[in-house]
Amino acid sequence: xxxxxxxxxxxxxxxxxxxxxxxxxxxxxxxxxxxxxxxxxxxxxxxxxxxxxxxxxxxxxxxxxxxxxxxxxxxxxxxxxxxxxxxxxxxxxxxxxxxxxxxxxxxxxxxxxxxxxxxxxxxxxxxxxxxxxxxxxxxxxxxxxxxxxxxxxxxxxxxxxxxxxxxxxxxxxxxxxxxxxxxxxxxxxxxxxxxxxxxxxxxxxxxxxxxxxxxxxxxxxxxxxxxxxxxxxxxxxxxxxxxxxxxxxxxxxxxxxxxxxxxxxxxxxxxxxxxxxxxxxxxxxxxxxxxxxxxxxxxxxxxxxxxxxxxxxxxxxxxxxxx
Amino acid sequence: xxxxxxxxxxxxxxxxxxxxxxxxxxxxxxxxxxxxxxxxxxxxxxxxxxxxxxxxxxxxxxxxxxxxxxxxxxxxxxxxxxxxxxxxxxxxxxxxxxxxxxxxxxxxxxxxxxxxxxxxxxxxxxxxxxxxxxxxxxxxxxxxxxxxxxxxxxxxxxxxxxxxxxxxxxxxxxxxxxxxxxxxxxxxxxxxxxxxxxxxxxxxxxxxxxxxxxxxxxxxxxxxxxxxxxxxxxxxxxxxxxxxxxxxxxxxxxxxxxxxxxxxxxxxxxxxxxxxxxxxxxxxxxxxxxxxxxxxxxxxxxxxxxxxxxxxxxxxxxxxxxxxxxxxxxxxxxxxx
Numbered sequence: 001x002x003x004x005x006x007x008x009x010x011x012x013x014x015x016x017x018x019x020x021x022x023x024x025x026x027x028x029x030x031x032x033x034x035x036x037x038x039x040x041x042x043x044x045x046x047x048x049x050x051x052x053x054x055x056x057x058x059x060x061x062x063x064x065x066x067x068x069x070x071x072x073x074x075x076x077x078x079x080x081x082x083x084x085x086x087x088x089x090x091x092x093x094x095x096x097x098x099x100x101x102x103x104x105x106x107x108x109x110x111x112x113x114x115x116x117x118x119x120x121x122x123x124x125x126x127x128x129x130x131x132x133x134x135x136x137x138x139x140x141x142x143x144x145x146x147x148x149x150x151x152x153x154x155x156x157x158x159x160x161x162x163x164x165x166x167x168x169x170x171x172x173x174x175x176x177x178x179x180x181x182x183x184x185x186x187x188x189x190x191x192x193x194x195x196x197x198x199x200x201x202x203x204x205x206x207x208x209x210x211x212x213x214x215x216x217x218x219x220x221x222x223x224x225x226x227x228x229x230x231x232x233x234x235x236x237x238x239x240x241x242x243x244x245x246x247x248x249x250x251x252x253x254x255x256x257x258x259x260x261x262x263x264x265x266x267x268x269x270x271x272x273x274x275x276x277x278x279x280x281x282x283x284x285x286x287x288x289x290x291x292x293x294x295x296x297x298x299x300x301x302x303x304x305x306x307x308x309x310x311x312x313x314x315x316x317x318x319x320x321x322x323x
Numbered sequence: 324x325x326x327x328x329x330x331x332x333x334x335x336x337x338x339x340x341x342x343x344x345x346x347x348x349x350x351x352x353x354x355x356x357x358x359x360x361x362x363x364x365x366x367x368x369x370x371x372x373x374x375x376x377x378x379x380x381x382x383x384x385x386x387x388x389x390x391x392x393x394x395x396x397x398x399x400x401x402x403x404x405x406x407x408x409x410x411x412x413x414x415x416x417x418x419x420x421x422x423x424x425x426x427x428x429x430x431x432x433x434x435x436x437x438x439x440x441x442x443x444x445x446x447x448x449x450x451x452x453x454x455x456x457x458x459x460x461x462x463x464x465x466x467x468x469x470x471x472x473x474x475x476x477x478x479x480x481x482x483x484x485x486x487x488x489x490x491x492x493x494x495x496x497x498x499x500x501x502x503x504x505x506x507x508x509x510x511x512x513x514x515x516x517x518x519x520x521x522x523x524x525x526x527x528x529x530x531x532x533x534x535x536x537x538x539x540x541x542x543x544x545x546x547x548x549x550x551x552x553x554x555x556x557x558x559x560x561x562x563x564x565x566x567x568x569x570x571x572x573x574x575x576x577x578x579x580x581x582x583x584x585x586x587x588x589x590x591x592x593x594x595x596x597x598x599x600x601x602x603x604x605x606x607x608x609x610x611x612x613x614x615x616x617x618x619x620x621x622x623x624x625x626x627x628x629x630x631x632x633x634x635x636x637x638x639x640x641x642x643x644x645x646x647x648x649x650x651x652x653x654x655x656x657x658x659x660x
Contacts (some may be wrong), residue, residue, distance in 0.1 A: 013397060015484055135645075140634065145596075147596050229627075263492075278492060
């Protein structure tokens with residue numbers, strides 16, 4: 001087991017290292033792209049370009065620049081932004097994390113509750129219309145573009161109805177939980193619901209199919225033959241087996257979202273989270289910030305991946321030998 | 324169905340034919356294909372609509388156009404009546420298909436005509452990116468699974484790296500870098516406005532999602548008796564891949580196609596919404612939603628209509644995907660139904 005964990009974590013370090021190089025190459029070595037021109041602006045003359053090249057150390061060889069950036073990011077932790085010269089990158093990132101965590105955790109609670117409840121309902125209900133109805137809602141859920149849904153939610157809650165039905169909805173933005181817990185909740189309520197719709201749709205569909213497949217297994221037939229109640233079979237056996245899939249799915253989705261996947265939701269609702277920070281810095285070509293946010297994002301994704309794999313290995317010893 | 328029919332069906336038809344027949348009878352696939360057919364036809368007839376019905380050029384702005392609505396002449400961009408009275412508000416829906424059916428955007432362009440052209444871009448990019456993704460995944464998945472050893476190790480590591488890179492971050496990074504200057508790579512020279520960029524970016528970021536399961540399947544097939552037998556008879560690798568392995572992974576690829584096309588389409592519109600996908604003056608459903616952002620509270624139709632088209636298309640693709648999966652893979656079909 002220890003060997004498995006060590007192997008998994010060394011793979012993780014390798015992937016993170018490769019991603020940092022990949023990001024660096026995308027921004028500095030894409031054929032035909034001149035980063036100095038991007039930083040200097042559209043109509044910069046040769047002199048300005050040369051100045052920019054020199055002051056951003058773009059005239060040094062690539063490997064040296066990579067090493068210097070990594071040293072500033074991880075060792076001395078004083079990497080500074082290209083756009084706001086002197087502004088440190090790591091405090092910007094740590095300031096953005098609470099907003100993203102608040103958004104993702106709240107949404108995760110909602111989508112897990114909805115997904116598990118309706119997933120079990122769809123798989124087990126004896127009423128004929130329930131399964132197709134939930135199936136239809138699930139398809140709509142996974143087909144809604146989250147940014148558009150957010151816009152429509154804003155239209156409903158912030159426009160004409162804002163003076164009557166939705167008077168209690170605060171304007172867009174984010175308030176820290178330590179500043180005002182009630183306002184924190186109110187500001188995040190609609191972003192939570194919007195973000196949860198897609199994932200609730202995915203989880204309902206996955207859980208329903210998993211339960212139905214498990215219900216056809218031989219050991220369920222054995223249980224029935226032994227005279228176990230349908231309720232016991234559904235919860236004790238079928239749902240429990242299917243939840244393993246849900247747990248691994250959740251690990252990956254949660255890691256990606258905390259890492260900045262919630263970007264579109266953050267942009268639409270004006271939440272200054274990690275995704276918004278990444279997006280803003282991408283538009284300004286602010287590579288140090290991009291590097292920090294992407295490394296942070298990749299860390300979460302890779303870490304959750306590794307965690308899920310290890311959990312699997314704990315649950316199922318056969319996996320340990322395969323990889 | 325009588326006993327005779329069913330036994331005939333079992334013995335005389337190939338699994339592919341049975342699946343196709345099941346699919347044809349499936350209500351979900353009929354509904355989904357009908358909706359997709361309508362959306363495709365109206366989108367690809369966009370030039371005819373704008374030329375012969377709406378008589379407008381949806382790519383050039385018309386800031387001082389005047390149209391007559393219910394006998395009255397109205398400016399397409401009307402001076403604002405709210406606030407300080409500054410600026411203009413584009414005309415709202417006339418519900419008259421010959422002019423500004425669902426209104427105008429900030430530049431006085433006919434949103435209905437742009438919606439149809441936008442659908443064309445979104446569908447072309449979604450389908451091409453989906454096709455590219457499937458082809459690349461097949462290539463990588465089959466080579467890695469068939470060759471095994473160090474080839475597999477290298478390809479799998481590359482997939483791991485792309486997999487760990489959050490899809491939107493990778494797509495956005497590539498788009499931001501490439502869209503302003505285009506790509507110059509030896510003799511390949513792609514202009515910044517070309518569809519080739521979003522197609523290749525979206526096609527590549529989803530490769531691990533398809534290539535990983537294909538590789539796993541090929542690895543398993545490689546150990547099966549019939550493949551070992553083929554190897555034992557001295558058949559060439561290409562023969563084994565095309566005659567023995569490929570036919571066995573076709574069903575799972577078929578299941579992936581609608582899902583990947585739908586995902587690619589959603590990604591394209593998200594990138595275009597962030598203004599790093601389809602570039603102006605070209606339209607896609609995502610860019611129109613972006614145009615509608617400033618008009619959200621005055622002319623909500625501009626932003627709502629393209630979103631509805633996306634939902635309708637993506638939902639139809641997913642519905643069709645469900646039907647295909649159930650028809651091809653009896654194991655996931657609900658037992659006892």
